[in-house]
Amino acid sequence: MTHDKPRIGLVGSQGAYGRWLRRFFEERMGLQVLGRDPHGDTTLSERALIEGIDVLIFCAPIRETPAVIRRYVDRAAGIEREQLWLDITSIKAAPVAAMLTSQAEVVGLHPMSAAPKAATLRGRAMVVCEARLHRWRAWLEQFLVASEADCVRADAERHDRVMALVQGMVHATHMAQGAVLRELAPAVGDFDGIRPFSSVGYELDMAVTRRILAGNPAIYQDIQFENPYVAPMLERLAAHLDTLRDLVRSGDDAARDELREKLLTQSRTYVGEQAVAEGSYAFERLGYLLADLHEPRYISVFLPLDRPGSLRTLLSVFEQRGINLDSIHSSRSAEGELLFRIGVARDTHATVLRDAMRAIEHEGIGRVVDAAGVSEAS
Numbered sequence: 001m002t003h004d005k006p007r008i009g010l011v012g013s014q015g016a017y018g019r020w021l022r023r024f025f026e027e028r029m030g031l032q033v034l035g036r037d038p039h040g041d042t043t044l045s046e047r048a049l050i051e052g053i054d055v056l057i058f059c060a061p062i063r064e065t066p067a068v069i070r071r072y073v074d075r076a077a078g079i080e081r082e083q084l085w086l087d088i089t090s091i092k093a094a095p096v097a098a099m100l101t102s103q104a105e106v107v108g109l110h111p112m113s114a115a116p117k118a119a120t121l122r123g124r125a126m127v128v129c130e131a132r133l134h135r136w137r138a139w140l141e142q143f144l145v146a147s148e149a150d151c152v153r154a155d156a157e158r159h160d161r162v163m164a165l166v167q168g169m170v171h172a173t174h175m176a177q178g179a180v181l182r183e184l185a186p187a188v189g190d191f192d193g194i195r196p197f198s199s200v201g202y203e204l205d206m207a208v209t210r211r212i213l214a215g216n217p218a219i220y221q222d223i224q225f226e227n228p229y230v231a232p233m234l235e236r237l238a239a240h241l242d243t244l245r246d247l248v249r250s251g252d253d254a255a256r257d258e259l260r261e262k263l264l265t266q267s268r269t270y271v272g273e274q275a276v277a278e279g280s281y282a283f284e285r286l287g288y289l290l291a292d293l294h295e296p297r298y299i300s301v302f303l304p305l306d307r308p309g310s311l312r313t314l315l316s317v318f319e320q321r322g323i324n325l326d327s328i329h330s331s332r333s334a335e336g337e338l339l340f341r342i343g344v345a346r347d348t349h350a351t352v353l354r355d356a357m358r359a360i361e362h363e364g365i366g367r368v369v370d371a372a373g374v375s376e377a378s
Ligand SMILES: NC(=O)c1ccc[n+]([C@@H]2O[C@H](COP(=O)([O-])OP(=O)(O)OC[C@H]3O[C@@H](n4cnc5c(N)ncnc54)[C@H](O)[C@@H]3O)[C@@H](O)[C@H]2O)c1
Pocket: 011, 012, 013, 014, 015, 016, 017, 018, 036, 037, 038, 039, 059, 060, 061, 062, 064, 065, 068, 088, 089, 090, 091, 110, 111, 112, 113, 114, 115, 216, 219
């Protein structure tokens, strides 16, 4: 048993998370990684994979994972006794129960985001379901710290109940929104025609809907079908929408009162004044952020992280040219690089902006990765 430098085995090594985990373990933790995937990584048999590793991680499709795990238990036939088995499936009870039929130590994990572009899970939650953990505890802690995820502990049952709300409900309502738009938007200018009319709420909801439509359909399908707590949640969701429809159809004052009482007042009391106020303020801040991100003139600059004062040097470029700044946001590029996105006043001349961009590059202050409103016509 090697707890210092365990060899990692990935089941589903060619998938989005399998590839991310390989890079994470090799590059961030300096560990050797073996894998198997029926699509593109079949050099090792299932038995040979188990023989070659110390920690086995299942990152296969949700629907198939419990059966895949049971097959690995069968193939292992006891040689897994000293090993740690993990999975990252979005549902926890069935995979964890299947792993517990092995003799390995067992922990279920669920990172609360798609495989990120960044090298770690910084800023993302990860649910940790410790099911049978003894000698591997210290290494697991080391791995969780290296992941930089915000870890939250729960048993598998509670995880699945919570996920019926955090994922099942959110995905269901946005998939339904996508379907309603598909049916009703063509009559009023289609998706693009509606965009200029956006409220902040619509913009945020459409970001979620489009994220779901951009993702792996099997995941959204399986989260609805494989989590036993989703069906009862859908019953409640449908019941409330049915009530709302009936109240709106009836249209009288009693119906208005009932809507207000059941869908606003009671929920407001339940959530509590402070949480309501915090959420409302978070919405406002997101609104300002979206407004800044929609500003037509900006420059996005990658700044080397290891140079104190580099932001001040960058800002001096704008100061020297008399350019007024509307906003500064630090964010991540699609590749995960730290960027500063500088929104500049709309009346800034494009020539002056181009000069600022040249200075940023030529003086080695940073690298301009994106810009808008800098062409002659703008
Ligand atoms: N994508 C996300 O948003 C996300 C987030 C958190 C957790 N997860 C979980 O990660 C797991 C993998 O998700 P993904 O996004 O990498 O999906 P993916 O479809 O990209 O990868 C799944 C991989 O499993 C392989 N596979 C299929 N059948 C297999 C089998 N019988 N044995 C071994 N491998 C098999 C596939 O060939 C594929 O390469 C899922 O359980 C999912 O719930 C995904």
